[in-house]
Amino acid sequence: MKGGVGIVWFTNDLRLTDNAVLMHAMERHDVIVPVFVLDIEHYRSEQFGFRRMGSRRLKFLLETLTDLQRAMRERGAHLQVLVGRPTDVLLDAVKRFGAKCIYVKKEVGYEENRTQEEVMHAAWKHGAELTSISTSTLYHPQDLPFGVRDVPDVFTEFRKRVERETHIREALSAPERIITAALDPTSIPEGVDLGFEEPVHDSRSVLPFVGGEQSAFNRLHYYFDESLLVSKYKETRNGLIGGDYSSKFSPWLALGCISPRSIYWELKQYELKHGANDSTYWLVFELLWRDYFRFAMKKYKQKFFLLGGIQEKPVASAQDSKAVQQWVDGSTGVAFVDANMHELRLTGFMSNRGRQNAASYFCNDLAQDWRIGAAYFEEQLLDYDVSSNWCNWAYLAGVGNDPRGNRYFDIQKQAKQYDSGGEYRKLWLDSTKV
Ligand SMILES: Cc1cc2nc3c(=O)[nH]c(=O)nc-3n(C[C@H](O)[C@H](O)[C@H](O)COP(=O)(O)OP(=O)(O)OC[C@H]3O[C@@H](n4cnc5c(N)ncnc54)[C@H](O)[C@@H]3O)c2cc1C
Structure with missing residues (x-):
């Protein structure tokens, strides 16, 4: 039976279209309270001397929240953006609104799951339940032809089985109206108010990325219908320069500004109009x-964060701070690596070829x-x-899902093949170093 107040805890599903968490809550409650928690202490906390979130991603997140707040306001609702620890903020909301349920997106990461468990235990003590819903994958976990424990350890086997034995669900439409409890509008802080530096835009960046669902769909429409670039994707995808x-x-997918299902169904429409080819596939x-x-991490959980990975293999464990710093600074002397590391530090992006x-x-x-x-x-x-x-890193370190074991890249050969004229290296390095 429908009734009462449901809290929708937004995390990295920051969109209205194809948001199963939001729709699930709205089907069960007359009134919802949409909340996003800015867990600044966590963002600032460090691992191996690096913060969990840099100022560029924080900016992208704050832009995304601004866009979501605007989209909600257009539907008569208010998104609460609150700074604090998730458990404290959500418990306050449970008590204030007498809510019996909190809805959130299912997570696969170890720390993300631990946070959800803390919230769940705290909510129980106040008679509220936490329900988590899968909403971030192309294939819904319930439609997989195997259980999580049996997710194949080799990608090709996984791909062939899902392509043959299951289907991709339709994307859900965005709700036309959202009814929220009486809420005071909350303002979204700037990164500098939260103790983060203001990131400087570098004109060499592949794109001037702006967070939010609206920008995600703008990019999709550009890449599909306006430019038809997707029809050449397979030939261009190893590029290094430009948009x-x-x-x-990827940045929009990571925060859930757009779902992979929305991309998939838009692509099907595109294929009807312009034709399918190897690139669209x-x-x-x-x-x-x-x-x-995502499914591999669900299967192996925290093993993906251990040195020996899912293979529990002995691998290099050196922690030479000078070598690490040179890599971070892009001063190893290996021009192709250095150029990529400069791009990452100055823009927050690096191509797939560069990352490998x-x-x-x-x-x-x-x-x-x-x-x-x-x-x-x-x-x-x-x-x-x-x-x-973490799974791509484990893969390259030879401790993840790679049937070939150690995947070594001959950097000089790669630079010759993918940056034959040295344009990319020239873009990011002094010409003397190229
Ligand atoms: C060491 C390493 C770390 C990485 N870290 C991340 C990360 O934190 N976040 C992230 O989204 N991607 C990561 N990738 C994967 C990949 O490099 C990026 O997804 C891709 O470069 C993003 O650019 P794009 O959106 O233009 O990708 P496209 O080439 O246009 O691909 C479309 C989408 O497919 C997905 N995709 C493509 N390649 C991969 C891949 N190897 N693994 C998983 N998904 C993929 C992404 O969602 C991407 O947006 C990493 C790869 C490596 C080798």
């Missing part, structure tokens, strides 16, 4: 990697503890996503 070589959907193929790592080379160099050539590199990427990346980051 057009790949979709650049390849975009889905890449989104399947994203799904795969920079990470392989860190694990194999420098032979450092791979988790330090992953922690640095976590701080810097605009599109940081717990499973995509």
